[in-house]
Amino acid sequence: MSSSAAAAAAAALGPDVFLFSSLDVGTQLHGLQVGSVRAVSSRRRVRFSVASALKSEEKLRVGVLGASGYTGSEIVRLVANHPYFRITLMTADRKAGQSIGSVFPHLITQDLPGLVAIGDADFSNTDAVFCCLPHATTQEIIKSLPRELKIVDLSADFRLRNVDEYKEWYGQPHSAPELQKEATYGLTEIYREEVRKARLVANPGCYPTSILLPLVPLIQARLVGLENIIIDAKSGVSGAGRGAKEANLYTEVSEGIHSYGITKHRHVPEIEQGLSEAAQSKVTISFTPHLMPMSRGMQSTIYAELLPGVTVDDLYRQLQTAYKGEEFVRLLSKGSVPHTRHIRGSNYCFLNVFEDRIPGRVIIISVIDNLVKGASGQALQNLNLMTGYAENTGLLYQPLFP
Structure with missing residues (x-):
């Protein structure tokens, strides 16, 4: 879109509204004031708020619970290229006290906090968390998290809406049935609007x-x-x-x-x-x-x-x-x-x-x-939606071949 065409389109939409390619969102947002932005790509219209997205120094603070597993390390890899997220907390009970680079040498170049036990985690410096913990352990942990946190849970603990069905298939009672009512199933392309409004998203299985x-x-x-x-x-x-x-x-x-x-x-x-x-x-x-x-x-x-x-x-x-x-x-x-x-x-x-x-x-x-669309990539896609960013932000990695 030419600059003149963009200006005309913005004028038609009204004040505090801008048009730009969603693939160029990082450069186009630089310097804008807080407001409502409507991003229009050649494919579809994506609407999001940029209240906290505008200043790079005010990145969304993200925690990764269970960072020593495959999905946790994949979250770290993806967030490394995210312009608006930064990791401020990582937990790994068995690897507590270690650096992420010592657990996953391929991540040694990243400037990240050390791994801590979940019981020692301080959420005061965190806005959102990815829960990459084992099934049947996550309900109690999420139940204890601060209510203001946005949460994407990569376990199966909140995927089944029927708590009796959860007990049947997972062999134990659901320990957070009230929280289950709040959870949104995060198959992004099917439940996009529900995800956008959610606080707790149950990321689908692969x-x-x-x-x-x-x-x-x-x-x-x-x-x-x-x-x-x-x-x-x-x-x-x-x-x-x-x-x-x-x-x-x-x-x-x-x-x-x-x-x-x-x-x-x-x-x-x-x-x-x-x-x-x-x-x-x-x-x-x-x-x-x-x-x-x-x-x-x-x-x-x-x-x-x-x-x-x-x-x-x-x-x-x-x-x-x-x-x-x-x-x-x-x-x-x-x-x-x-x-x-x-x-x-x-x-x-x-x-x-x-x-x-x-x-x-x-x-x-x-x-x-x-590990990506089947887990961590879709989780990042969901958190983008939940926090008002274009959902492809930090995810435009092309496939690795050969």
Whole structure:
């Protein structure tokens, strides 16, 4: 947009409103006064407040709880290039007293606070936190955090709206049922407006992200049947976490592939919750995850039935419409097969639809990086929204290839 065109557009919108490319938000914001800004990219309109974004010295102060795990370290890596966030607190009980560079040498160049135990954490210098703690431990911790904090929880502790279902799948009662009512499910592209207004966001699981992004628009449009949905999903080993486990040893996972959590994987109720909400009726799926001998990456291959009179072209057009202008969800050109190697290290989800050789059935393929769009990248995307920044801020890393 030329400067004259931008001025004319701003004048049309009224005082205290500016137009600029969302990809150039960092330079365009420099020097503006506090106010309401409407960012218009060539793709879509993004509206946000810049009350605390204008002065670089007033960066949003971020805490990372559980910084010694894979998702925690990925948050640190992503925030390193964020112009408006800075990390002021990091916890890691087993690594307390150490520097992040001693735990993750690839982060040694970052000027960051030392790791402390969660019990010793001081939140007085923190505006928002990413909780990267193990499942079933986060509820009590989040319940004790100051109410003024914005929170993105990367565990599963607040993903299931039904606390009885949580008890069934996680084997223990939900310890913060009142807080569960406040939590917003953070599948950004589907629940964007809810995330924008939230204080507590339950960041989706990696498998649910890769499955719900393609299926929700198709189910909402009544294009695929709700029965006989079969999902064959595969993940890199980092999805199992950084803890020392015999099943994750190199000799156990290399040169092979194995299924796990058959019929009882804990992401099943989360996936069914999202699909049921889209369908406005109960949806039950067949879901089998597999561990692949690679560090990161995830592919979900989804098999579904077309409703009478529906073609694969109808599905393609619906996904085209649903994700037109989206930064991070990309429908590939017809016939192109999504590959995990093409999204590695990025916040992108690539997907496509294919006609099955069995009449009336469709094959949908979706790929993400399980540590980025499947975890830390989506978490940062959500916190951007929650705090009034363009949601792609700090996330425009291109995929690593080869």
